[in-house]
Amino acid sequence: MTEPLTDLNRFSINQMTVKQLTLPELVSACVELGVPGVGLWREPVQQYGVEAAAKLVRDAGLTVTTLCRGGFFTAIDPGERAAALADNRAAIDEAVTLGTDTLVLVSGGLPAGSKDLHGARERIADALAVLGPYAAEQGVRLAIEPLHPMFASDRCVVSTLAQALDIAERFPAEQVGVTVDTYHIWWDDQAPAQIARAGAAGRIHTFQLADWTTPLPEGVLNGRGQIGDGAIDMREWRGYVEAAGYTGPIEVELFNDGLWARDGKEVLAETAERFMRYA
C-alpha cells in the first residue's frame, strides 16, 4: 500500500499541460502555488530564448525536471537522418543550458510507405549509438518514451516498456534509459515487471502522469485526461516505480483541448490538487 504524498516536493508541471501560459506566467504561477519543478518543451523555450529561459527558471528557484523532446530517429533518407542527429545534439545542448539532466525522446513512427517496424526500431538504436556518448559527456541522460500502441505508425514505433528497455540496454544507463508515463503503459500487464527491470538498472529517468479518458478525440493526441478523471490508478503506478527505487520528480503532462481552453493558472492549481489527492 503506497502512502499518499504529504507535500508537492516531487511535483513537476510539464509545460505542455498549461501551454496557454507564457513562460514568465508559468514560472510565476509555479512560485505562487509552491510548484517546485517544471518539464519544459523546446519550441516555447526557443521562442523565449534558451539562455533567458534558463535564467528565468533558475532565478525563480525552479528545477527543470526534463526537456521534451528529442527523437524522431526512424527516417531512412540519409539527409533526414543527419538532420535528426544534428537536431538532437542541439536538444542535448539546450538541456545543458536549462540545467536538466533528462531529455525525453519520442522515437518516431514508420516512414511514409514503410511497414517495417523492426527496421524502424533498429534505426532508433543506430541513432542512440551516436547520441548516447555525446549526451553522457554533457551529463544528460536520454529517456526513451514508449508511446501508447495507438501511436505506433505515426509517432513512435516503441510501444512498450519492454521494447524501450530492449533498446536502452544496449547502452550504459547513464546514456540511455526510459520515460515511464502512465498514459502509455497503464493497459500493459507486463509493465510492472518492466518497471522493476528498469529500476534495477537505474534506467527510470523520468516518471510522468496522465489519465486515460474516453472517448478519444479525432487524431487521439490531445485526449489525455486530468489526473483522477480516468481509468488509471496513479498511486498504484507510483508504487511500482518507488518499489523499483525511483524517488525522483513526478511530472504531470497532459495534452487536452479542454484544459487548454481554461485559465492556465487555474489548471495548474487544479493539477497540483489532483496530484496530492491521487498520486
Add this chain to the structure above:
Amino acid sequence: MTEPLTDLNRFSINQMTVKQLTLPELVSACVELGVPGVGLWREPVQQYGVEAAAKLVRDAGLTVTTLCRGGFFTAIDPGERAAALADNRAAIDEAVTLGTDTLVLVSGGLPAGSKDLHGARERIADALAVLGPYAAEQGVRLAIEPLHPMFASDRCVVSTLAQALDIAERFPAEQVGVTVDTYHIWWDDQAPAQIARAGAAGRIHTFQLADWTTPLPEGVLNGRGQIGDGAIDMREWRGYVEAAGYTGPIEVELFNDGLWARDGKEVLAETAERFMRYA
C-alpha cells in the same frame, strides 16, 4: 517468404465491412463475386430472423466462418453478470443454428468507476468457466479477441494475444481459443511468438484482417483501414498464422465510415481484390 494466394477459397467477408448491404444483398453479392465465406453479426441476423438467415446462407452455399459477437463479461453487478451469461448462451445457440463453429468474444471494458484491470480479467475467466462447457457441448468454440490497447477501458480489457492466451489456456482448446486480428496486434513484437503459442495448442479459432490507417477518427472505433491502405504487412501476418498451423478462413473485418458510405457490392469487390493482392 509466404506465397501469394491464388484464389478466394479462404476469403471470408465479415458482414460489418459492408453493413450497408441487407443480408440477401450480401449473400447474392458473395455468390456473384465468388466469395465463399461470411462472418455474421448477431444484430442484423436477429433482425432478419436466425433460422431464415441460416437457410439463406446455406441455400447459397456460403460458409459462416464466425458469429460476432459474444462477450462483455466484466460487469460486477450480479444481475448484469447473469444477463451477460444468458445472452452469451443465446449467442452460442445462434451460432449452432447458423452452422458456424466459432463465436468471437469482445470481453468488455472496465465497469464505470473501476480502475481494476486485473479484476475485470478474472471476471472474464469466471464467465468462460460457465460458458466454455456449454459451447463445447454444442460444437462451438469461443474465440477471445484481444482488442487494441486503445480500447482497454471502454471495450476490452484483454489487450494482447498473451493476455488472451493466459485466459484461454485455463480451458480446453475446444472450448476457448483466440481471435487473431491484425488490426489489434500488429504493433506488438511479442505477437508472432504468441501466435506460435496459440497455434501449437490449436487455439487459433479465427484469423481476421484490417489495416492500420491514421489519423484515427473521434472515438477510434470506425477507423479500420481497407487492406493495403495502411501500415500492416498482411502477408507477413498470414505467414505467422500459417507457420503456426492455421489454414482456415481469413476474414476481412473493417469498421470504416468511408467504406460504409459507398456502394456495398463495390466495396466487397474491392475488398476481394485487395485480399488477393496483399493477403
